[in-house]
Amino acid sequence: MAVRGSDQADLFVIGGYDILGTLTQLTDKIEAMTEEVTVLGSSWAEHGYTGLRHWTMSQNGFYNDAALSAHAALSTGPGAGPRVLVYGVEGNVSGEAFIGVQGAVQVNYETIITRGEFHKANAEYQANGVVEEGRIIRPLSGAVATGNTTNGAIDFTASSTGGGAAYFVITSLPAATATGLQLDLMHSPDNLTFTSYVGASPVTSSAPNSSWAQRVNSTAPVQRYVGARWTAGTGFPSTATFFVGFSTQR
Amino acid sequence: MPVTLKRYRALRPVEYPTDQAVIRKIRNGEAVSYALRKNKRVKAGDVVTDIPNPALLIEKGWIEEVKNDDEKGGDA
Numbered sequence: 509m510a511v512r513g514s515d516q517a518d519l520f521v522i523g524g525y526d527i528l529g530t531l532t533q534l535t536d537k538i539e540a541m542t543e544e545v546t547v548l549g550s551s552w553a554e555h556g557y558t559g560l561r562h563w564t565m566s567q568n569g570f571y572n573d574a575a576l577s578a579h580a581a582l583s584t585g586p587g588a589g590p591r592v593l594v595y596g597v598e599g600n601v602s603g604e605a606f607i608g609v610q611g612a613v614q615v616n617y618e619t620i621i622t623r624g625e626f627h628k629a630n631a632e633y634q635a636n637g638v639v640e641e642g643r644i645i646r647p648l649s650g651a652v653a654t655g656n657t658t659n660g661a662i663d664f665t666a667s668s669t670g671g672g673a674a675y676f677v678i679t680s681l682p683a684a685t686a687t688g689l690q691l692d693l694m695h696s697p698d699n700l701t702f703t704s705y706v707g708a709s710p711v712t713s714s715a716p717n718s719s720w721a722q723r724v725n726s727t728a729p730v731q732r733y734v735g736a737r738w739t740a741g742t743g744f745p746s747t748a749t750f751f752v753g754f755s756t757q758r
Numbered sequence: 759m760p761v762t763l764k765r766y767r768a769l770r771p772v773e774y775p776t777d778q779a780v781i782r783k784i785r786n787g788e789a790v791s792y793a794l795r796k797n798k799r800v801k802a803g804d805v806v807t808d809i810p811n812p813a814l815l816i817e818k819g820w821i822e823e824v825k826n827d828d829e830k831g832g833d834a
Binding site: 655657658659698699700701702703 | 770771772773774775781784785789790791792794795797809810811814815818820
């Protein structure tokens with residue numbers, strides 16, 4: 509555990525849009541939903557936890573209308589369906605923590621134009637489903653050939669009987685690679701022999717859509733060592749950029 | 759006297775290194791690049807003789823031992 513700084517906030521992708529480069533502030537809040545349970549005769553109000561938690565996030569940043577940037581990511585968000593969101597504040601590095609949101613519902617998009625300042629673009633989200641912490645298995649970066657990370661598998665120190673959820677996020681996929689990029693989460697009991705634990709649906713579009721950010725969970729036991737594998741048929745060597753993370757349920 | 763290698767049938771697709779020097783390095787905790795690992799890919803049903811840690815993988819249900827009177831599956 510360590511004190512962290514803004515230079516380590518190195519990952520933010522909403523629905524396949526990598527808009528980290530436009531952001532200046534993120535506010536992530538998890539609230540316990542409570543109900544007042546004070547009864548007659550009490551001298552202090554009492555509140556009980558109802559068993560529900562509520563996640564919200566707000567982002568502040570610069571307006572940018574470049575392709576795949578903030579305006580493209582956010583302008584049609586309000587009223588659209590939930591999107592997978594991943595972000596990390598401990599660096600975009602294998603083994604570090606990230607937060608995965610199964611379904612981020614964008615509730616607004618705010619642009620602010622002020623004399624003498626760059627335009628600003630802000631948005632807020634609420635969760636539709638799970639918000640969970642996991643570990644980065646394959647940092648967000650490019651690949652130009654089929655490969656895997658079994659050479660640098662993440663050691664979870666023990667197998668998990670509760671299964672887990674994998675986050676497969678693509679942020680760039682040239683048309684040449686969009687012949688069916690297949691991402692898999694691999695696991696192994698001994699760091700030698702690996703098999704696929706879960707796989708994302710193959711991605712065949714070079715434009716962002718729901719297949720660019722997928723959460724795939726399983727209740728099957730997951731073994732101690734976890735890695736990622738990517739294959740793209742004849743699509744490589746065009747660079748594809750993607751991320752794989754995993755959250756165990758223990 | 760000929761050595762008879764034990765044979766194992768993959769019950770799911772698996773991949774693993776076969777180079778003993780690479781396997782030794784990984785067991786010693788050394789990093790071995792993807793290129794040097796040269797993982798062998800095996801389909802479910804294939805029969806192999808070179809898979810590391812077979813006892814552990816049998817316990818996990820990833821492979822099974824092939825007996826002489828139990829001939830089926832593909833080639834190693």
